[in-house]
């Protein structure tokens with residue numbers, strides 16, 4: 001069950017007395033976000049808007065929506081990071097999953113006994129890391145937890161940022177991700193090139209995602225080679241507040257033009273195959289917003305992320321692209 005720090009929300013409203021507020025959170029907890037909004041209106045008699053667009057991370061908070069609405073405080077629920085808030089009038093609210101890992105951790109012992117592993121997770125299960133570490137250590141597994149960096153806490157990863165995992169890749173045999181997210185776990189496998197397992201407490205199963213990650217890598221690499229044959233490129237700047245990367249977009253445009261390619265600039269909030277179909281005369285795209293848009297989705301034409309774009313330049317210059325995803329941050 002997801003436990004939201006509602007007391008923090010109520011205290012902020014009491015202290016600041018806003019005329020209206022907005023609330024949002026990842027798709028998986030939207031029903032709980034709706035409940036919070038209803039409670040706010042009942043308790044304080046003010047409008048509480050549920051921002052219904054996606055919020056994939058602290059890079060994608062939808063704070064522009066709150067400004068348009070005139071909501072004086074925005075509560076973004078479920079994206080715990082190690083800083084208080086990236087924006088004024090925006091309050092990050094913790095949401096922890098209270099599911100227990102005891103049973104699935106014991107199953108993990110059968111698979112990884114005698115190995116050295118690193119425990120990693122997302123914000124919802126961070127509070128369980130120490131408990132799982134104890135269970136695994138008592139059962140003959142050596143456990144290491146990588147240090148946080150930037151917005152990341154110790155042992156925490158984002159879909160494109162893996163510092164606590166990367167720093168240990170020479171010291172461990174495998175990674176164990178706490179939670180259900182194959183998405184995060186595959187990112188760890190790709191950025192470290194080491195076996196990675198998911199400890200899923202809901203299905204009570206230990207599953208390896210290394211092969212799934214390899215499939216994503218093959219697809220990403222094929223797209224790069226296909227893009228190398230393109231004559232015309234669309235370079236897309238992301239319009240989500242934490243994904244704006246104009247400098248890299250202009251740099252890649254310049255580099256591609258040096259290689260004799262034609263480049264047009266685009267700017268988009270949501271980069272989908274359907275939207276890209278509207279653009280004519282473009283053989284391949286490079287999007288410098290969220291790298292996982294490129295690695296995890298299907299597109300008619302090559303749509304490269306930042307690390308893929310860097311690899312493309314290397315191919316055009318006849319250099320090796322080995323290990324192009326094995327970096328701690330894909331932006």
Ligand code: SF4
Pocket residue numbers: 056057058059060158159160161243289290291292
């Ligand atoms: S993977 Fe995408 S959504 Fe997640 S933190 Fe990175 S840029 Fe943001």
